[in-house]
Amino acid sequence: MNGSLKQLLRSPLFLVVAAVLLWFSVTFLIYPNLTLLGTVFMPEGQLSFDAIRRLMSSQRAMESLRNSFLLAVILSVTVNAVGIFIVLATRYFDIKGARVLWLGYASTLIYGGIVLVAGYKFLYGDSGFITRLLLNVFPGMSASWFTGMFAVVFVMTFACTGNHLLFFGNALAKVDFQTIEAARMMGASSWKVLRSIVLPTLMPMVYAITILTFLGGLSALAAPQVLGGEDFQTVTPMILTFANAPSSRDLAATLAMILGLSTIVLLAVMNRLEKGGTYFSVSKVPVFLQKQKIENPVANVVVHAVAYALFAVYALPPVLIVIFSFTDAASIQSATLDPGSFTLNNYLRVFTDYSALWPFLVSIGYSAVATTVVVFGLLFVARLVQKFRNPATAAIEYILHIPWILPSTMVALGLIVTFDHSEWLVGNIVLTGTLAILAIAYVIGKIPFTLRMLKAAFAAVPDQLEEAAAILGAGSFTTFRRILLPIVAPTAAAVAALNFNHLLDDYDTAVFLAHPLYQPLGIVIKNATSNDTLTDTTALTFVYTVILMAITGVTMWLVYGRGAGSGVSRRRRPSPKATKALLSASPEAAREPRELAAAGAANTLEK
Amino acid sequence: MIASAPITLGDILKRRIVLLGAVLAAGSLLSTACTPPGQASASSNESLIIYSNSVSDGRGDWLKKEAAAAGFKIDFVDLGGGDVMNRLTAEKNNPVADVTFGLNNVYFEKLKAQNVLDPYTPAWAGDVDASLGDQAGKQFWPIVREPIMLVFNKAAYATPAAAPQDWTDLWTKDQFKGKYEVPTALGGATTQMVLAGILARYADPNGELGISAEGWAQVKAYFANGSRAVTGEDLYSRMKKSQVDAGQMWLSGKASREKQYGIATEAVKPAVGVPFAVQQVALIKGTKKAETAKKFIDWFGSADVQAKWSKQFFTAPANNKAAAAADAQAIQQTAAFKNQAIDWTLVGKYIDKWVEKIQLEYLKG
């Protein structure tokens, strides 16, 4: 049922939603960003593109841009290679210990950003375990070998395979096993089957993830900042720096817009590619995947070896973080383990000292509030734009995607310059310095991802259900509440969990907007990992990281855990319903990649 | 009949969703049910909020205790120099802070220009050299004078004479090239003082941004021949590992780091002198606790407190009366540096542009 504007006007619920939506869009998406662009590019009321000239004449800026794109291209290859391999190793090939391997590979799902980079540096840095090991073998080697493009690519390759685990793995599970059986019967080898039957059907998903990876590389922050050295700095740290200096914000805005435009172009390319070929399961009776044995003994050994080597790479940093979180600052500094230095004091301190625990409470509070608001609100909005397709809702939908084009730093600045004085749009309240402004920024940042996912979830609900409800006498609100909401609830929960996790360790937005007495975790961690501080916070950072991983792990488990169809557990009992809960909730394999790419763009841009 | 039904996948999912909902709800409640540390007591409206970049390394905790003894309840917001600036500016119409201290005069000039401060003449105004603070508007007042120094690892050089004698030696003499640390983030107060100290030597009204071409060449060489600071690693940690031998430091930072990293360092005493950062204190315009805030400023800048602070954290108080009871070493070491003649007006006018130019053109990586 395709609703008309007239229908919309007849439904009081949607009228309210539309009104709130309109107000929110104008107040928090359009007005602040226009204000910001105005102050940046028209400082004296006159349009000035001096920023472009300054950037063009800066070799460093140009190199950073080049490095960002270079990183994006390289990662597109390396992340796909590793990502596809780990998914195949855990879910396609019959590899011993696949469950454990999967857990190791999945560690990047529960920690990321600066914490992850610090973890790798802890292992491969100047005084890291691996470095010391290597120095024993090659005494002439430089201790600071882990720097520059290689180090950044290495760390980011492993950090960015989460999408493969979630989305590629999910798509693989949906491949019709009968096609594999058929190919086998015709004498195809396992390699041939993989290359010409399995992978081609998954290409749309690979495209989608490639786009995500590309955007992730483009907007990389922590890894190049910490590991890039002088030869491999990228553009996002530069944006942050310039955004922090009021007189250089036009540079930040210009660079941000270059990234934003790239995102738009990529999404357009993605849509085009996707039109080229999508693959549906044509089978009426899809048979779920069975693990494939690798017949060639040499290949089998090699694949096992690579799988376990990768496992070590993935698992070591988080394991070491956990272990060292029980030691003191000195042990952490020197990366040495001494039985005498083990202590529970760090944890005791976090859980007994209110001021040490406080950042956690703040982060959890903000993440929960923002997640709840954005998911709950967008349930209505997604329904509205999905049901009533007309120019007005199309325009609103575009506006809701603005946070993709401007990175979170710019959104935060826009809010500051707009609401640092009283504005009638928000009831003449000065929002800066209040608790609300950070929550608003978090909500804004999460809109595109949430909207795309929920819209896809609603679109996947067969129209006939609504018709059935209508013919039984249910009004649009009853249908929404009693039929549609319960169906999209699993998707909403998954989206909520991802949002929640993502906001927990946010730094970029908080640094501008957090109330000084309510500083979230991201700021505390960042402060502790930056220079100029005494080391007594180092151990605390490790503890924070471990607790963060625990919280994130629990949320992930709640939506993806056993029985919810993720990982290796699906072998026993295929659960199409639960699979649907995995993010897209779309029955059409074709829709998933697009939503995913779009949604991921939002995520990576925020990183 | 229903009870005996097996638990279906749907049930599990439903429970998970309910659980997730509960977690989110609980999380949301947290934000309203809890109060930040130190804000719980009934007197919280009289609790002062202070923004500062000078409360790390245990300084904040110490001051909090002392202030409590004197009857003040205070909460610190510990931020970098640039962040304190940005925040105070952003919040100027709805200030959260009541008092700010620790930033140097260059930053305070900017705050003043942004209308963030309120004029107030503290009780100890007569005991300080007012020219170190806000000469014209009485909006900010000096508390600590601190030399911004070039320090080197003593172990790296056989004799003091073999060590660099001025900043310019670093990039003009081959033996130092690549062995000194240069900052990668230029937003910090210390870094900007260093840059001012180098660039102000080449002031030229006709030059780009008030600096001669020669001056820009020097700064370019400074960055080109330095070793980039490593994010997350202290200069002293790198000096200990002999990755670099020299870098920028402020006086009290030198003392605490020597102790922590167990290396001996020495500050270079250039003939032209070194830039002095004069930390200031000021009242925030629009504070709802102006009376308490003023009392705090009177107390904090007093000879007694400044002397204790000096003893504790190795600083040279601006308050002349504090000198006698202050850490003699700190005063003596501070006095040992010549105050470099710097046109602070020029610096205040151009520092942001300088930083931007350096970031765009000279910074490596």
Place this chain on the structure above:
Amino acid sequence: MITFENVEIRFGDFVALPDYQLTVEEGEFFTLLGPSGCGKSTALRALAGFIQPSRGDIRIGGKRVTHLPSHRREIGMVFQSYALFPTLSVWENIAFGLKVAKVSKAETMERVREIAREVNLSDEQLAKSVTDLSGGQQQRVAIARALVLRPKILLLDEPLSNLDAKLRHQLRAQLKDLQQEFGITTVYVTHDQDEALTMSDRIAVMNNGRIEQVGTPQDVYTRSATEFVCNFVGDANKLSPATVQVVMRDGGSHLDPARPAYVRIEKVRIEAADTAASAAVPALAGRVSSRHYHGVYSSYRVETDRGMLRGILQEDGRGGFQPGDPVRLLVNPDDVLQYGVSRYGVAS
């Protein structure tokens, strides 16, 4: 009584039903039959109120309902996919309409129980989640959900197409029984001619958004009004002009070899070549080219010098014919269906 009066339905520029006219009588089991995409569902959905006609009117019991919302048309509907609410239990699905209508708890209980009994759903099944039911059980839930509101009209959109063959056959009878028991006016959509012929009181055969013929199953089958109906319903041989000329020889003067002519395969008599010729019926000589065994009967392809014809023979245990056997084919001119010059341009 349901009437469609010159109804036009459009989807953008595409006209799905150009000028739909139809009358369904009270208590009738009425079937819309036609190939996929011909507009059956569209007509049904227009009747249900999911689609608005761009022209014309729909009446139920004389009352104009063209712009009435679905739930006020007193219609129950069973969807092709059943459209059961996946997050509700069987009980909740059936009780949904009652709950929305704020029917009391006690009465809801009563009515759900009653309808469940009618469609053979056990108490145990009522407590289950609909996703745990088999296809046949889901279909019964869908019917119960549609009937529990005691609608005047029941609409069924290919309700058996998702089931396996055996179940489909069983449920045909059950559906028909249920319809008769309730005496409810039923509009049934299917593309399966067998279903249409066995269940319906009357059938409308549709093609390309138009109705080709309305009539009883016998009418539609034996007196197919158009070439399309003849082809779509049942199985017919198209006769070549030469064959028609042979058939015309005895009592077939009303036939015209120039026009398309058909004969149903079961009307073609196959005899051994050596059987004494029946004088009344013109015969064609040919040879069996293939035989397909169906259990009760076998179907044959016979190559004659005037073209290929198909026929069937009851299996009587005497072995029938084998490929290569010479046979004689007999076609009664009265059994030949003839139409105007074919629109498909194959008329010779």
